[in-house]
Amino acid sequence: MTLDTTTRHAPAAEPDKGDIQKFWKALYDSLYEDVDRGLTRDALWRGLEQLEDMFRFRDHMSVREMPLHDLAGKRVLEIGPGAGGHSALFARYGARMTSLDLTFDRARSVARKFDLMGADATGCHALQGDAENLPFADGTFDIVYSNGVLHHTLDTGRAVDEVRRVLAPGGRAVIMLYCKSSWHYWINMFLVVGLLKGRAFGDPNWLGKATEWGGRHAQSVANPITRCYTRRGIARLFGGFTGLTMRKAEFYFYLIPKLGRLYRRFQVKRYGTHPGGILVYGEPWPIWSPLEAWLGRVMGFCWYIKAEKPVGGTP
Numbered sequence: 001m002t003l004d005t006t007t008r009h010a011p012a013a014e015p016d017k018g019d020i021q022k023f024w025k026a027l028y029d030s031l032y033e034d035v036d037r038g039l040t041r042d043a044l045w046r047g048l049e050q051l052e053d054m055f056r057f058r059d060h061m062s063v064r065e066m067p068l069h070d071l072a073g074k075r076v077l078e079i080g081p082g083a084g085g086h087s088a089l090f091a092r093y094g095a096r097m098t099s100l101d102l103t104f105d106r107a108r109s110v111a112r113k114f115d116l117m118g119a120d121a122t123g124c125h126a127l128q129g130d131a132e133n134l135p136f137a138d139g140t141f142d143i144v145y146s147n148g149v150l151h152h153t154l155d156t157g158r159a160v161d162e163v164r165r166v167l168a169p170g171g172r173a174v175i176m177l178y179c180k181s182s183w184h185y186w187i188n189m190f191l192v193v194g195l196l197k198g199r200a201f202g203d204p205n206w207l208g209k210a211t212e213w214g215g216r217h218a219q220s221v222a223n224p225i226t227r228c229y230t231r232r233g234i235a236r237l238f239g240g241f242t243g244l245t246m247r248k249a250e251f252y253f254y255l256i257p258k259l260g261r262l263y264r265r266f267q268v269k270r271y272g273t274h275p276g277g278i279l280v281y282g283e284p285w286p287i288w289s290p291l292e293a294w295l296g297r298v299m300g301f302c303w304y305i306k307a308e309k310p311v312g313g314t315p
Protein backbone atom coordinates (compact mmCIF):
# COMPACT_ATOMS: atom_id res chain seq x y z
CA MET A 1 0.00 0.00 0.00
CA THR A 2 1.39 3.39 -0.86
CA LEU A 3 -0.63 6.29 0.31
CA ASP A 4 0.63 9.79 0.49
CA THR A 5 0.43 11.85 3.63
CA THR A 6 1.75 15.29 4.28
CA THR A 7 1.64 15.15 8.08
CA ARG A 8 4.67 16.74 9.75
CA HIS A 9 6.42 15.08 12.68
CA ALA A 10 9.39 16.13 14.73
CA PRO A 11 12.62 14.27 13.89
CA ALA A 12 12.81 11.09 15.97
CA ALA A 13 15.61 9.08 17.49
CA GLU A 14 16.61 5.75 15.89
CA PRO A 15 13.42 3.65 15.67
CA ASP A 16 13.09 0.29 17.36
CA LYS A 17 10.74 -2.66 16.90
CA GLY A 18 8.30 -1.19 19.46
CA ASP A 19 7.91 1.94 17.29
CA ILE A 20 7.29 -0.24 14.24
CA GLN A 21 4.62 -2.25 16.08
CA LYS A 22 2.94 0.94 17.32
CA PHE A 23 2.68 2.37 13.84
CA TRP A 24 1.23 -0.77 12.22
CA LYS A 25 -1.21 -1.27 15.08
CA ALA A 26 -2.45 2.33 14.69
CA LEU A 27 -2.93 1.78 10.97
CA TYR A 28 -4.71 -1.52 11.63
CA ASP A 29 -7.09 0.12 14.12
CA SER A 30 -7.86 2.92 11.69
CA LEU A 31 -8.22 0.87 8.51
CA TYR A 32 -9.20 -2.74 9.16
CA GLU A 33 -10.86 -3.05 12.53
CA ASP A 34 -14.32 -2.14 11.23
CA VAL A 35 -14.05 -4.58 8.33
CA ASP A 36 -12.90 -7.39 10.62
CA ARG A 37 -15.46 -6.76 13.34
CA GLY A 38 -18.45 -7.71 11.20
CA LEU A 39 -16.74 -10.40 9.14
CA THR A 40 -18.65 -13.65 8.63
CA ARG A 41 -17.55 -16.79 6.82
CA ASP A 42 -19.79 -15.93 3.83
CA ALA A 43 -18.47 -12.39 3.63
CA LEU A 44 -14.89 -13.65 3.84
CA TRP A 45 -15.51 -16.18 1.09
CA ARG A 46 -17.04 -13.52 -1.15
CA GLY A 47 -14.19 -11.17 -0.25
CA LEU A 48 -11.59 -13.76 -1.27
CA GLU A 49 -13.25 -14.27 -4.67
CA GLN A 50 -13.22 -10.52 -5.20
CA LEU A 51 -9.64 -10.26 -3.98
CA GLU A 52 -8.43 -12.88 -6.44
CA ASP A 53 -10.35 -11.19 -9.26
CA MET A 54 -8.73 -7.84 -8.39
CA PHE A 55 -5.25 -9.39 -8.22
CA ARG A 56 -5.74 -11.08 -11.61
CA PHE A 57 -6.85 -7.77 -13.13
CA ARG A 58 -3.69 -6.15 -11.71
CA ASP A 59 -1.39 -9.05 -12.63
CA HIS A 60 -0.27 -8.99 -8.99
CA MET A 61 2.55 -11.27 -7.82
CA SER A 62 0.08 -13.14 -5.56
CA VAL A 63 -1.46 -14.66 -8.67
CA ARG A 64 1.47 -14.59 -11.15
CA GLU A 65 4.61 -15.42 -9.12
CA MET A 66 2.59 -17.61 -6.70
CA PRO A 67 1.59 -20.96 -8.22
CA LEU A 68 -2.01 -20.84 -6.88
CA HIS A 69 -3.15 -24.07 -8.53
CA ASP A 70 -0.08 -25.86 -7.22
CA LEU A 71 -0.32 -24.68 -3.59
CA ALA A 72 -2.28 -27.62 -2.17
CA GLY A 73 -0.23 -29.20 0.63
CA LYS A 74 2.67 -26.75 0.22
CA ARG A 75 4.22 -25.27 3.39
CA VAL A 76 3.94 -21.53 2.86
CA LEU A 77 5.19 -18.79 5.19
CA GLU A 78 3.79 -15.29 4.79
CA ILE A 79 5.84 -12.61 6.54
CA GLY A 80 3.85 -9.51 7.50
CA PRO A 81 0.38 -10.69 6.40
CA GLY A 82 -1.27 -7.52 7.73
CA ALA A 83 -4.98 -8.20 7.97
CA GLY A 84 -4.49 -11.58 6.29
CA GLY A 85 -6.22 -11.35 2.91
CA HIS A 86 -3.28 -12.86 1.00
CA SER A 87 -2.76 -15.67 3.55
CA ALA A 88 -6.47 -16.56 3.46
CA LEU A 89 -6.40 -16.63 -0.35
CA PHE A 90 -3.46 -19.08 -0.35
CA ALA A 91 -5.17 -21.19 2.34
CA ARG A 92 -8.24 -21.35 0.10
CA TYR A 93 -6.02 -23.03 -2.52
CA GLY A 94 -4.89 -25.61 0.05
CA ALA A 95 -1.59 -24.08 1.20
CA ARG A 96 -0.57 -24.96 4.77
CA MET A 97 -0.08 -21.38 5.88
CA THR A 98 2.14 -20.03 8.62
CA SER A 99 1.51 -16.28 8.85
CA LEU A 100 3.89 -14.25 10.99
CA ASP A 101 3.44 -10.56 11.77
CA LEU A 102 5.36 -8.29 14.13
CA THR A 103 2.11 -6.63 15.23
CA PHE A 104 0.00 -8.75 17.56
CA ASP A 105 -3.38 -7.36 16.43
CA ARG A 106 -2.56 -8.20 12.84
CA ALA A 107 -1.55 -11.77 13.66
CA ARG A 108 -4.83 -12.04 15.57
CA SER A 109 -6.87 -10.79 12.62
CA VAL A 110 -5.23 -13.40 10.36
CA ALA A 111 -5.95 -16.14 12.92
CA ARG A 112 -9.58 -15.06 12.98
CA LYS A 113 -9.81 -15.41 9.21
CA PHE A 114 -8.38 -18.93 9.41
CA ASP A 115 -10.95 -19.70 12.14
CA LEU A 116 -13.78 -18.49 9.92
CA MET A 117 -12.49 -20.73 7.13
CA GLY A 118 -12.69 -23.77 9.42
CA ALA A 119 -11.74 -27.02 7.66
CA ASP A 120 -10.74 -25.00 4.56
CA ALA A 121 -7.77 -23.66 6.50
CA THR A 122 -6.62 -26.91 8.08
CA GLY A 123 -2.98 -26.76 9.13
CA CYS A 124 -2.91 -22.94 8.94
CA HIS A 125 -1.91 -20.72 11.83
CA ALA A 126 -0.86 -17.15 12.58
CA LEU A 127 1.68 -15.92 15.09
CA GLN A 128 3.41 -12.80 16.29
CA GLY A 129 7.11 -12.70 15.40
CA ASP A 130 9.93 -10.83 13.71
CA ALA A 131 11.12 -11.22 10.11
CA GLU A 132 14.70 -10.68 11.26
CA ASN A 133 14.62 -13.61 13.71
CA LEU A 134 12.26 -16.19 12.26
CA PRO A 135 11.35 -18.83 14.88
CA PHE A 136 11.64 -21.74 12.43
CA ALA A 137 14.27 -24.37 11.70
CA ASP A 138 16.35 -24.23 8.51
CA GLY A 139 14.53 -25.53 5.44
CA THR A 140 11.00 -25.49 6.91
CA PHE A 141 9.04 -23.97 3.99
CA ASP A 142 8.42 -24.60 0.29
CA ILE A 143 7.49 -20.95 -0.34
CA VAL A 144 8.08 -17.71 1.56
CA TYR A 145 5.79 -14.86 0.50
CA SER A 146 5.93 -11.26 1.67
CA ASN A 147 4.14 -8.27 0.16
CA GLY A 148 5.41 -4.82 1.09
CA VAL A 149 6.94 -5.68 4.47
CA LEU A 150 10.69 -6.21 4.47
CA HIS A 151 11.45 -2.59 3.43
CA HIS A 152 9.79 -1.53 6.72
CA THR A 153 12.08 -3.52 9.02
CA LEU A 154 15.31 -2.30 10.58
CA ASP A 155 17.64 -4.69 8.75
CA THR A 156 16.19 -5.75 5.41
CA GLY A 157 19.33 -7.71 4.45
CA ARG A 158 19.07 -9.81 7.57
CA ALA A 159 15.37 -10.48 6.89
CA VAL A 160 16.14 -11.65 3.33
CA ASP A 161 18.85 -13.94 4.72
CA GLU A 162 16.25 -15.35 7.11
CA VAL A 163 13.90 -16.00 4.19
CA ARG A 164 16.64 -18.00 2.51
CA ARG A 165 17.49 -19.91 5.69
CA VAL A 166 13.93 -21.13 6.35
CA LEU A 167 13.32 -22.13 2.72
CA ALA A 168 13.89 -25.75 1.74
CA PRO A 169 16.52 -26.20 -1.01
CA GLY A 170 14.78 -25.39 -4.30
CA GLY A 171 12.10 -23.44 -2.38
CA ARG A 172 10.73 -20.17 -3.74
CA ALA A 173 10.75 -16.64 -2.34
CA VAL A 174 8.05 -14.29 -3.65
CA ILE A 175 8.66 -10.82 -2.29
CA MET A 176 7.50 -7.28 -3.00
CA LEU A 177 9.88 -4.45 -2.14
CA TYR A 178 9.59 -0.79 -3.09
CA CYS A 179 11.35 0.38 -6.22
CA LYS A 180 13.62 3.41 -6.18
CA SER A 181 13.82 3.66 -9.97
CA SER A 182 10.21 4.80 -10.10
CA TRP A 183 8.07 7.89 -10.72
CA HIS A 184 6.65 7.70 -7.21
CA TYR A 185 10.07 7.83 -5.54
CA TRP A 186 11.76 10.46 -7.70
CA ILE A 187 8.86 12.79 -8.56
CA ASN A 188 6.12 12.45 -5.91
CA MET A 189 8.44 11.76 -3.01
CA PHE A 190 11.98 13.04 -3.60
CA LEU A 191 11.19 16.12 -5.71
CA VAL A 192 7.90 17.27 -4.18
CA VAL A 193 8.02 16.06 -0.56
CA GLY A 194 11.78 15.82 -0.06
CA LEU A 195 13.05 18.90 -1.91
CA LEU A 196 10.17 21.33 -2.53
CA LYS A 197 8.58 20.78 0.89
CA GLY A 198 12.02 20.47 2.46
CA ARG A 199 11.30 17.25 4.39
CA ALA A 200 14.43 15.43 3.23
CA PHE A 201 16.76 17.88 4.94
CA GLY A 202 18.18 16.51 8.19
CA ASP A 203 15.64 13.71 8.64
CA PRO A 204 16.86 10.25 7.62
CA ASN A 205 13.28 8.93 7.92
CA TRP A 206 11.58 11.51 5.69
CA LEU A 207 10.46 8.77 3.29
CA GLY A 208 8.89 6.68 6.07
CA LYS A 209 6.93 9.70 7.27
CA ALA A 210 5.71 10.43 3.75
CA THR A 211 4.44 6.93 2.98
CA GLU A 212 1.95 4.37 4.18
CA TRP A 213 -0.76 6.17 6.10
CA GLY A 214 -4.15 5.31 4.62
CA GLY A 215 -6.21 5.36 7.78
CA ARG A 216 -9.62 6.99 8.15
CA HIS A 217 -8.45 8.94 11.19
CA ALA A 218 -5.76 11.62 11.40
CA GLN A 219 -2.30 10.10 11.68
CA SER A 220 -0.84 10.32 15.17
CA VAL A 221 2.06 7.82 14.95
CA ALA A 222 4.83 8.17 12.36
CA ASN A 223 5.88 5.25 10.17
CA PRO A 224 9.41 4.60 11.48
CA ILE A 225 10.94 3.25 8.29
CA THR A 226 10.51 2.83 4.53
CA ARG A 227 13.30 1.93 2.11
CA CYS A 228 13.32 1.44 -1.62
CA TYR A 229 15.70 -0.32 -3.99
CA THR A 230 17.27 -0.09 -7.40
CA ARG A 231 17.54 -3.21 -9.59
CA ARG A 232 21.17 -3.52 -8.50
CA GLY A 233 20.19 -3.22 -4.83
CA ILE A 234 17.70 -6.08 -5.23
CA ALA A 235 20.35 -8.19 -6.97
CA ARG A 236 22.67 -7.57 -4.00
CA LEU A 237 20.00 -8.45 -1.42
CA PHE A 238 19.16 -11.70 -3.22
CA GLY A 239 22.77 -12.61 -4.03
CA GLY A 240 22.44 -15.92 -2.15
CA PHE A 241 19.51 -17.04 -4.32
CA THR A 242 19.29 -18.42 -7.84
CA GLY A 243 16.85 -17.76 -10.72
CA LEU A 244 16.20 -14.18 -9.62
CA THR A 245 13.51 -12.35 -11.62
CA MET A 246 11.98 -8.94 -10.89
CA ARG A 247 9.41 -6.76 -12.59
CA LYS A 248 7.94 -3.35 -11.84
CA ALA A 249 4.28 -2.65 -11.13
CA GLU A 250 1.84 -0.18 -9.54
CA PHE A 251 1.54 3.39 -10.78
CA TYR A 252 -1.20 5.77 -9.61
CA PHE A 253 -1.79 9.32 -10.80
CA TYR A 254 -3.75 9.94 -7.61
CA LEU A 255 -0.53 9.76 -5.59
CA ILE A 256 0.79 12.93 -7.22
CA PRO A 257 0.69 15.44 -4.37
CA LYS A 258 -2.29 17.88 -4.53
CA LEU A 259 -3.24 17.29 -8.19
CA GLY A 260 -3.74 13.60 -7.47
CA ARG A 261 -6.85 14.25 -5.39
CA LEU A 262 -8.62 15.82 -8.35
CA TYR A 263 -7.53 12.97 -10.57
CA ARG A 264 -8.83 10.40 -8.09
CA ARG A 265 -12.36 11.85 -8.34
CA PHE A 266 -12.21 11.56 -12.11
CA GLN A 267 -10.69 8.07 -11.90
CA VAL A 268 -13.42 6.70 -9.65
CA LYS A 269 -16.13 8.21 -11.87
CA ARG A 270 -14.56 6.98 -15.08
CA TYR A 271 -13.22 3.54 -14.07
CA GLY A 272 -15.07 2.74 -10.83
CA THR A 273 -13.80 0.81 -7.80
CA HIS A 274 -13.18 -2.88 -7.18
CA PRO A 275 -14.51 -4.52 -3.97
CA GLY A 276 -11.43 -6.77 -3.93
CA GLY A 277 -9.64 -3.96 -2.08
CA ILE A 278 -11.74 -4.30 1.08
CA LEU A 279 -9.89 -7.27 2.60
CA VAL A 280 -6.43 -5.83 2.00
CA TYR A 281 -6.90 -2.04 2.18
CA GLY A 282 -10.07 -1.79 4.24
CA GLU A 283 -11.83 -0.11 1.29
CA PRO A 284 -12.55 -0.75 -2.42
CA TRP A 285 -9.60 -0.32 -4.76
CA PRO A 286 -9.89 2.59 -7.25
CA ILE A 287 -9.50 0.88 -10.61
CA TRP A 288 -6.55 2.22 -12.58
CA SER A 289 -6.68 3.34 -16.19
CA PRO A 290 -4.97 1.31 -18.97
CA LEU A 291 -2.32 4.06 -19.12
CA GLU A 292 -1.55 3.66 -15.41
CA ALA A 293 -1.31 -0.12 -15.81
CA TRP A 294 1.28 0.40 -18.55
CA LEU A 295 3.19 3.08 -16.62
CA GLY A 296 3.33 0.66 -13.68
CA ARG A 297 5.29 -1.81 -15.79
CA VAL A 298 7.74 0.93 -16.82
CA MET A 299 8.12 3.09 -13.69
CA GLY A 300 5.98 1.51 -10.95
CA PHE A 301 6.85 1.74 -7.23
CA CYS A 302 6.86 -2.03 -6.60
CA TRP A 303 9.37 -4.71 -7.48
CA TYR A 304 7.74 -8.13 -7.75
CA ILE A 305 10.64 -10.45 -6.98
CA LYS A 306 10.91 -14.19 -7.42
CA ALA A 307 14.00 -16.21 -6.48
CA GLU A 308 14.90 -19.73 -5.45
CA LYS A 309 17.10 -21.15 -2.74
CA PRO A 310 19.88 -23.09 -4.45
CA VAL A 311 19.90 -26.84 -4.08
CA GLY A 312 23.19 -27.70 -2.35
CA GLY A 313 25.50 -25.15 -0.70
CA THR A 314 25.06 -23.53 2.71
CA PRO A 315 21.68 -23.84 4.49
Ligand SMILES: C[S@@+](CC[C@H](N)C(=O)[O-])C[C@H]1O[C@@H](n2cnc3c(N)ncnc32)[C@H](O)[C@@H]1O
Pocket residue numbers: 001020021024025079080081082083100101102103106129130131132146147148149152153154280
Ligand atom coordinates in the same frame (compact mmCIF):
# COMPACT_ATOMS: atom_id res chain seq x y z
C1 LIG B 1 2.29 -2.57 4.52
S1 LIG B 1 1.75 -3.81 5.67
C2 LIG B 1 1.57 -5.14 4.51
C3 LIG B 1 0.44 -6.06 4.86
C4 LIG B 1 0.16 -7.16 3.86
N1 LIG B 1 1.38 -7.86 3.48
C5 LIG B 1 -0.54 -6.61 2.63
O1 LIG B 1 0.07 -6.56 1.58
O2 LIG B 1 -1.72 -6.25 2.75
C6 LIG B 1 3.24 -4.25 6.58
C7 LIG B 1 3.05 -5.35 7.60
O3 LIG B 1 4.35 -5.82 7.97
C8 LIG B 1 4.39 -6.02 9.37
N2 LIG B 1 5.80 -5.94 9.77
C9 LIG B 1 6.59 -4.84 9.84
N3 LIG B 1 7.84 -5.17 10.24
C10 LIG B 1 7.84 -6.51 10.45
C11 LIG B 1 8.82 -7.45 10.88
N4 LIG B 1 10.05 -7.07 11.22
N5 LIG B 1 8.47 -8.75 10.98
C12 LIG B 1 7.21 -9.17 10.66
N6 LIG B 1 6.24 -8.32 10.26
C13 LIG B 1 6.54 -7.01 10.14
C14 LIG B 1 3.48 -4.94 9.92
O4 LIG B 1 3.00 -5.25 11.21
C15 LIG B 1 2.36 -4.91 8.88
O5 LIG B 1 1.33 -5.83 9.18
